[in-house]
Amino acid sequence: MNLPPLVQTFVLHFGEMGSRWGINRTVGQIYALLFLSKEPLNAEDIVERLGVSRSNVSMGLKELQAWNLVRLQHKPGDRRDYFATPDDIWQIVRTLVEERKKREIDPTMTLLREVLMQEPASAEERHAQERMREMHDLFELLTGWYADVQRLDTERLVQLLTLGSKVQKILEMKDRLFVVPGSKKSRRDDAKDR
Amino acid sequence: MNLPPLVQTFVLHFGEMGSRWGINRTVGQIYALLFLSKEPLNAEDIVERLGVSRSNVSMGLKELQAWNLVRLQHKPGDRRDYFATPDDIWQIVRTLVEERKKREIDPTMTLLREVLMQEPASAEERHAQERMREMHDLFELLTGWYADVQRLDTERLVQLLTLGSKVQKILEMKDRLFVVPGSKKSRRDDAKDR
DNA sequence: CTATGTTTTCAGAAATTTCTGAAATTACGG
DNA sequence: CCGTAATTTCAGAAATTTCTGAAAACATAG
Structure with a gap:
């Protein structure tokens, strides 16, 4: 896991918290990461920061989308999918x-x-x-x-x-x-x- | 599982629902059963009706007590523990x-x-x-x-x-x-x- | 204190969930 | 189209959770 300490604390906490809700650790961590991030992140960003497999991130993002908890975005001249939580x-x-x-x-x-x-x-x-x-x-x-x-x-x-x-x-x-x-x-x- | 059909439907539903919350199937079922029951039930009653092991019921009841979701009661001349949910x-x-x-x-x-x-x-x-x-x-x-x-x-x-x-x-x-x-x-x- | 009924604990079995790597699919630029 | 980048799918491995049976602990009556 490759994150500023302050961010990491929060991400880990949300990962654990996830289990109390019906959500799994990785999904909780992805969400926490996106919530704290200023810029939208793509799947590979998330893989690097959380140190989990690409396929796990793919599934996690799919679940978060099913919950309408993340918005899918695109950057001009980049065909990767970027994800963000609402600002509000x-x-x-x-x-x-x-x-x-x-x-x-x-x-x-x-x-x-x-x-x-x-x-x-x-x-x-x-x-x-x-x-x-x-x-x-x-x-x-x-x-x-x-x-x-x-x-x-x-x-x-x-x-x-x-x-x-x-x-x-x-x-x-x-x-x-x-x-x-x-x-x-x-x-x-x-x-x-x- | 040995329950009136109407009760069984509800108990099974709550068992499944339990997983969405952080609670396991048996705990959900025990709670649903107690919620619907007019009389307090003892552990053996629950074993018979849900068809799960005695130890599983013991653990489930312990968890429900930790959540303050069931009250422990006693009947005169009977030293078994009886459990009920609040009426209100x-x-x-x-x-x-x-x-x-x-x-x-x-x-x-x-x-x-x-x-x-x-x-x-x-x-x-x-x-x-x-x-x-x-x-x-x-x-x-x-x-x-x-x-x-x-x-x-x-x-x-x-x-x-x-x-x-x-x-x-x-x-x-x-x-x-x-x-x-x-x-x-x-x-x-x-x-x-x- | 002993016998008996009751509840709890806990190690391991069973079931379920999570996670991964490899392969398949999709999507786009040229 | 073709080639490449990106994403998804999915079978099985790994991890975790749930559940059981046997044993231990506890409690009460006699």
């Missing part, structure tokens, strides 16, 4: 969440919907279905929230995250201002309706 | 996020802080550090948000998630109401400050 780190977050949702949540939701259609044949199955219903509803709530905030531009998203639960305060304030005093319908019920 | 699915989500943060985000933050302290020895290292700074700040924002909403009780959390980006509307309304007209300091700046 928020774009990376969005892609990551999107792809993980596609691979993990969506298939699970499909399965849950299927199983929830079936008629339970016993008390045990009935209870199992109830649990699956809970999970289904939870995922629906979370993906709904995600679909919603995902549409925000980054500036507003950051604003929202910065506020955190302070939003709560503002909601309470809104209530005090706008709920007709003595009205039966509180905001809490509002939230449950939807 | 939101508790499960909280534990999962907490544990993943502990295992993935926290060590990465430590590493980033260390590397960001060092003096860059080249333009390449300087750029790499800038990128790491971006990642560091991103994680800080996200974990800050998390620490904040994590404190909310479930009802309020659900309320917040249900609103999604509609919170935005309320924020805008708040602005219109409370920003002194003609003031130099907009809400946007506010958000950036912290």
Whole structure:
């Protein structure tokens, strides 16, 4: 491995981290390297810096492309493929969440919907279905929230995250201002309706 | 594998899903089984239903306990250990996020802080550090948000998630109401400050 | 303390994943 | 077309992870 020490530390860490996610070491290292690199790199650059085989790099890049995590670029007068990560780190977050949702949540939701259609044949199955219903509803709530905030531009998203639960305060304030005093319908019920 | 069909479908799916996370098939299956079960199960129950070895179940349960994902229980007059997942699915989500943060985000933050302290020895290292700074700040924002909403009780959390980006509307309304007209300091700046 | 039921540990077998080198394919310039 | 550079594919080697059975450790009742 042929890298400035500071870069190497990070690359090695991401390689290890990769295993905790479903991703292998080399893929993690390639990604870390591209993320830190100012210039796009070609496959041979990566081979030299990481000290792994050319074919391994080829497969790793293919996987990263399948995840939409790297962009393929070309330099004029050079027919090699160059790879880079988006400059905007928020774009990376969005892609990551999107792809993980596609691979993990969506298939699970499909399965849950299927199983929830079936008629339970016993008390045990009935209870199992109830649990699956809970999970289904939870995922629906979370993906709904995600679909919603995902549409925000980054500036507003950051604003929202910065506020955190302070939003709560503002909601309470809104209530005090706008709920007709003595009205039966509180905001809490509002939230449950939807 | 000795399970009602409906349960089996789910258990198998979670087994496969486990690999996408850093978790192995058996651990995923054990967890799915406990999640769906009305009654707590002991190790031998799990062996029978999943058709895996006793030692494998022992190791799987140990791992799930390390993740705080199962509770150990006892029945009067029975000295075997019984295992169950929390009834409250939101508790499960909280534990999962907490544990993943502990295992993935926290060590990465430590590493980033260390590397960001060092003096860059080249333009390449300087750029790499800038990128790491971006990642560091991103994680800080996200974990800050998390620490904040994590404190909310479930009802309020659900309320917040249900609103999604509609919170935005309320924020805008708040602005219109409370920003002194003609003031130099907009809400946007506010958000950036912290 | 002993007998028995229960859980844990762990060395090696089995399965799976990762990685490589060689060959095949693709893509382009001339 | 042809030749060359670049990339991909893929069979098998290497490494890693998972799983098992046997033994050890632990715990409780008697």
